Amino acid sequence: MPNYNPRAVEPKWQQYWETRKTFRCPDPDAPEVAGKPKIYILDMFPYPSGAGLHVGHPEGYTATDILARFRRMRGYHVMHPIGWDAFGLPAEQYAIKNNVHPRITTQANITNFRRQIKSLGFSYDWDREVDTTDPEYVKWTQWIFLELYDTWYDHAAKKGRSISELPIPAEVASQGEAAVAKYRDSKRLAFQANNPVNWCPGLGTVLANEEVIDGKSEVGGFPVERRPLRQWILRITEYAERLLDDLEPLDWSESIKTMQKNWIGKSIGAEVEFRISGRDACVMVFTTRPDTLYGATYMVLSPEHPLLEGITTPEQKAAVTAYQEAASRKSDFERTEMAKTKTGVFTGAFAVNPVNGKDIPIWIADYVLAGYGTGAIMAVPGHDERDFEFAKQFGLPIQVVVTPTPEWLKKTKSTTDDLKVAYCEEGVACNSGPLDGLPTAEAKEKIIADLQAKGLGTRKVNYKLRDWLFSRQRYWGEPFPILHEVDAEGNRTGVIEPLTAADLPLRLPELEDFKPTGSPEGPLVKAQDWVKVTRNGKTYQRETNTMPQWAGSCWYYLRYLDPKNPNAFCDPAKVKHWLPVDLYVGGAEHAVLHLLYSRFWHKVLFDRGHVPCPEPFHRLVNQGLILGETEWTGFARTQTTEAAARNFVDVTGDEWLSAKDVSFDGSSATTKGKNPAALSLVKLPEDQVEKQGESFVLKAKPDIRVDARAFKMSKSRGNVVNPDTVVNQYGADSLRLYEMFMGPLEAMKPWNMRGVEGVYRFLSRVWRLIIDDTAETPTLHPSVQDVPPDAETLKLLHKAIKKVTEDTEGLRFNTGIAAMMEFTNHLTAKVEVRPLSTLKTFVLLLAPYAPHVAEEFWEVLGNSNTLAYEPWPVYDESLVREDEIELPVQINGKVKAKLLVPADADAATLEKMALADPKVLEQLAGKPVRKVIAKPRQMVSIVI
Numbered sequence: 001m002p003n004y005n006p007r008a009v010e011p012k013w014q015q016y017w018e019t020r021k022t023f024r025c026p027d028p029d030a031p032e033v034a035g036k037p038k039i040y041i042l043d044m045f046p047y048p049s050g051a052g053l054h055v056g057h058p059e060g061y062t063a064t065d066i067l068a069r070f071r072r073m074r075g076y077h078v079m080h081p082i083g084w085d086a087f088g089l090p091a092e093q094y095a096i097k098n099n100v101h102p103r104i105t106t107q108a109n110i111t112n113f114r115r116q117i118k119s120l121g122f123s124y125d126w127d128r129e130v131d132t133t134d135p136e137y138v139k140w141t142q143w144i145f146l147e148l149y150d151t152w153y154d155h156a157a158k159k160g161r162s163i164s165e166l167p168i169p170a171e172v173a174s175q176g177e178a179a180v181a182k183y184r185d186s187k188r189l190a191f192q193a194n195n196p197v198n199w200c201p202g203l204g205t206v207l208a209n210e211e212v213i214d215g216k217s218e219v220g221g222f223p224v225e226r227r228p229l230r231q232w233i234l235r236i237t238e239y240a241e242r243l244l245d246d247l248e249p250l251d252w253s254e255s256i257k258t259m260q261k262n263w264i265g266k267s268i269g270a271e272v273e274f275r276i277s278g279r280d281a282c283v284m285v286f287t288t289r290p291d292t293l294y295g296a297t298y299m300v301l302s303p304e305h306p307l308l309e310g311i312t313t314p315e316q317k318a319a320v321t322a323y324q325e326a327a328s329r330k331s332d333f334e335r336t337e338m339a340k341t342k343t344g345v346f347t348g349a350f351a352v353n354p355v356n357g358k359d360i361p362i363w364i365a366d367y368v369l370a371g372y373g374t375g376a377i378m379a380v381p382g383h384d385e386r387d388f389e390f391a392k393q394f395g396l397p398i399q400v401v402v403t404p405t406p407e408w409l410k411k412t413k414s415t416t417d418d419l420k421v422a423y424c425e426e427g428v429a430c431n432s433g434p435l436d437g438l439p440t441a442e443a444k445e446k447i448i449a450d451l452q453a454k455g456l457g458t459r460k461v462n463y464k465l466r467d468w469l470f471s472r473q474r475y476w477g478e479p480f481p482i483l484h485e486v487d488a489e490g491n492r493t494g495v496i497e498p499l500t501a502a503d504l505p506l507r508l509p510e511l512e513d514f515k516p517t518g519s520p521e522g523p524l525v526k527a528q529d530w531v532k533v534t535r536n537g538k539t540y541q542r543e544t545n546t547m548p549q550w551a552g553s554c555w556y557y558l559r560y561l562d563p564k565n566p567n568a569f570c571d572p573a574k575v576k577h578w579l580p581v582d583l584y585v586g587g588a589e590h591a592v593l594h595l596l597y598s599r600f601w602h603k604v605l606f607d608r609g610h611v612p613c614p615e616p617f618h619r620l621v622n623q624g625l626i627l628g629e630t631e632w633t634g635f636a637r638t639q640t641t642e643a644a645a646r647n648f649v650d651v652t653g654d655e656w657l658s659a660k661d662v663s664f665d666g667s668s669a670t671t672k673g674k675n676p677a678a679l680s681l682v683k684l685p686e687d688q689v690e691k692q693g694e695s696f697v698l699k700a701k702p703d704i705r706v707d708a709r710a711f712k713m714s715k716s717r718g719n720v721v722n723p724d725t726v727v728n729q730y731g732a733d734s735l736r737l738y739e740m741f742m743g744p745l746e747a748m749k750p751w752n753m754r755g756v757e758g759v760y761r762f763l764s765r766v767w768r769l770i771i772d773d774t775a776e777t778p779t780l781h782p783s784v785q786d787v788p789p790d791a792e793t794l795k796l797l798h799k800a801i802k803k804v805t806e807d808t809e810g811l812r813f814n815t816g817i818a819a820m821m822e823f824t825n826h827l828t829a830k831v832e833v834r835p836l837s838t839l840k841t842f843v844l845l846l847a848p849y850a851p852h853v854a855e856e857f858w859e860v861l862g863n864s865n866t867l868a869y870e871p872w873p874v875y876d877e878s879l880v881r882e883d884e885i886e887l888p889v890q891i892n893g894k895v896k897a898k899l900l901v902p903a904d905a906d907a908a909t910l911e912k913m914a915l916a917d918p919k920v921l922e923q924l925a926g927k928p929v930r931k932v933i934a935k936p937r938q939m940v941s942i943v944i
């Protein structure tokens with residue numbers, strides 16, 4: 001044990017922390033935390049998959065752990081918990097195949113994840129662990145669902161309120177209790193509706209859009225139908241505006257904010273009413289360009305539009321019905337993004353353009369979606385690409401109503417009478433009667449005002465955000481706490497009875513087999529004893545859908561604060577103390593759905609008075625993706641045509657080509673030149689490659705450049721790194737240090753085992769500084785003595801304290817580690833008698849990063865207690881102040897000399913010094929100086 005052996009050190013300290021509950025986070029009323037500032041540091045909890053932890057998980061977890069340990073040492077009351085997002089499809093699919101209950105698989109996976117996470121020495125408070133599948137957790141997920149069910153959105157007050165406070169219109173009230181109940185149901189945040197879903201009879205289940213390819217199931221290739229199915233839906237759209245507005249003050253990256261904004265997709269425009277020619281009916285359209293109304297030359301309804309039934313002429317009926325059928329089999333994505341050509345059918349009907357009274361034909365086409373705007377559009381082919389394509393396809397008239405710029409006409413080879421593409425930019429209105437000459441923004445305002453005055457249109461805001469389809473036909477999810485009343489014949493009456501808090505948790509029934517039923521009701525329908533309920537003489541059926549996996553992760557950050565509370569999801573005093581989460585770290589893949597869903601739930605809980613702040617996560621940081629080891633590839637020829645061989649005379653069939661002679665388009669490579677030959681990428685062993693400047697070359701032929709690339713870790717590529725392997729070989733402290741040393745936390749970076757070895761050597765060096773490698777057991781090195789440090793060491797130590805403190809606080813862990821390495825190099829190279837006090841301070845700096853070995857050092861340095869709560873070292877300002885600094889001197893914008901100056905030199909002194917410097921004088925060569933700009937602590941710039 002004289003050498004650094006993490007396999008002995010790490011389990012020892014993990015056990016120490018565990019048995020003493022070193023990282024237990026006391027509740028806010030505990031006397032030991034009185035007066036301490038709080039910080040809530042949250043990790044995105046993992047889904048415990050069968051594959052175990054991946055080196056991507058410990059990246060974020062190490063970052064938050066370092067900060068948590070650092071803040072404890074700085075006197076903070078730190079909340080740093082972990083848990084399991086444990087519902088999910090894989091366990092259910094495993095159950096279907098192998099007949100093992102999903103609970104068993106899930107628990108086994110959790111056990112493995114817990115072991116792996118504990119082996120990395122994270123300072124979680126394990127007494128706060130939550131598991132979303134635990135009935136005591138499910139109870140509160142169901143309770144929050146009931147709150148959603150009990151809430152309606154009051155637009156005037158801009159907040160969710162209890163359904164009992166919903167004003168009932170007199171005409172509804174007069175129709176009796178059933179009408180009132182129906183009215184309430186139509187306003188609840190949790191409601192039922194028939195929504196088209198992807199139903200796959202072959203698999204007996206509903207599929208997500210991503211699981212359907214060309215109208216067939218991705219698995220098995222069975223046909224998929226779009227069919228309306230009764231679903232639970234959450235009215236997240238009511239919160240669209242607040243979800244958008246409240247993003248502003250959050251300390252999140254701009255890119256994540258933009259992704260959320262785009263997902264919410266606010267569009268400002270108008271709704272305009274078109275009368276159907278010769279009928280007493282109207283169609284409403286939504287447009288973001290009401291200024292182009294004069295250019296609307298036809299109209300398109302979505303194939304699902306309810307008016308079609310009434311307006312389609314008998315001659316067109318068959319064609320319209322056939323088109324509707326075909327459209328019903330396509331997803332929105334196939335209808336819009338994937339469609340190569342526009343399709344559509346004329347309905348035979350006409351509408352009247354309200355501004356010029358012209359009759360325009362009404363078509364149906366699947367590029368108009370039923371679920372957006374009003375499901376109908378006015379088509380302006382001159383200024384909308386989709387409409388332009390459609391008009392070209394079907395020979396419909398194109399009218400220019402916004403003047404294109406001459407440059408645009410030239411670039412697109414168009415004239416105003418013959419557009420080659422649509423002119424989609426803003427500009428000045430033309431051919432538009434009273435709008436002529438107005439710029440787009442003004443034309444919009446004017447036309448909206450005119451339409452509004454005539455009662456033909458209104459200003460309208462639309463959102464891309466859809467209500468949230470919240471039910472799944474699965475077993476392994478939270479059951480809905482809902483009862484459907486049934487009549488004597490066993491048919492549902494439509495009356496719903498929610499369970500009460502006292503009925504919760506509603507547990508999943510035990511099932512013998514988890515296979516889909518073949519009907520869209522989900523496997524729970526098999527548990528008939530569970531489904532049938534009698535209460536107060538009435539018969540009910542339980543809801544057989546379950547909640548989606550998102551449900552549990554919407555609110556887990558609240559349960560950590562009071563994980564065992566049987567009476568509330570969390571004690572209000574605790575929520576008040578801890579919220580909002582100060583720092584939330586996780587993968588950018590959750591930029592939209594999870595973060596939007598949990599913000600939505602949080603806002604509802606806020607409106608209903610259960611949480612004290614409108615947003616849950618104050619600061620969000622996304623760790624960068626860790627890629628697999630860099631792979632080197634060279635281009636090998638696969639086909640040698642004679643012509644190509646002649647073109648590349650210096651290359652024989654099996655020799656390497658230089659990357660500069662190759663074109664690569666992402667999927668295939670060819671030789672450059674007149675007669676390109678196909679090439680393939682060949683993976684090169686590491687020892688055949690060396691780095692030359694910024695690029696990699698073939699060792700044997702350094703003029704041949706090879707490609708160096710790292711790929712996303714994936715099983716199929718075989719480049720996944722398992723943390724267990726790294727821990728076994730180098731220890732958790734090295735894994736932690738390496739993950740942080742790879743680069744900035746938010747950057748994407750490739751894994752490299754040699755880098756792990758590098759930080760392992762660093763820790764071994766520190767070990768040899770402190771520990772006697774000739775002793776049997778860890779003992780202090782004989783050259784560590786209780787002497788004061790020399791002046792230089794003291795100064796460097798204080799600089800290291802400053803750097804590590806600031807970098808840890810700023811989450812710049814890589815540069816913090818570099819500062820520690822630098823200081824260690826100084827101690828190793830320059831200091832013979834190692835001062836005890838210096839080492840003690842240094843060990844405290846190292847502790848958040850490499851906590852196991854730091855605890856070991858701390859013990860050997862003569863301490864009997866953990867260092868987890870030792871005060872963080874403070875630096876002495878007078879020791880870190882630099883006396884002299886180096887400043888660049890520019891002459892006509894180019895750096896020509898470096899000047900060593902007193903750190904506090906003012907501009908006049910700097911100017912004098914620069915103009916007296918021999919190197920500068922030599923550069924000036926007697927030419928007259930026109931101007932000198934001296935910026936203290938930055939630079940001196942001379943213009944000649």
Ligand code: ANZ
Nearest residue numbers: 267286287288289292367368369372373375380383384
């Ligand atoms: C006329 C027009 C003229 C339009 C023009 C655009 C440009 P965003 O920004 O996405 O909200 N639209 C409206 N409802 C639609 C639906 N259900 N399916 C497909 N397209 C629909 O875009 C709104 C625009 O998309 C609307 O403005 C409408 O086309 C189309 F020069 O109306 B516009």
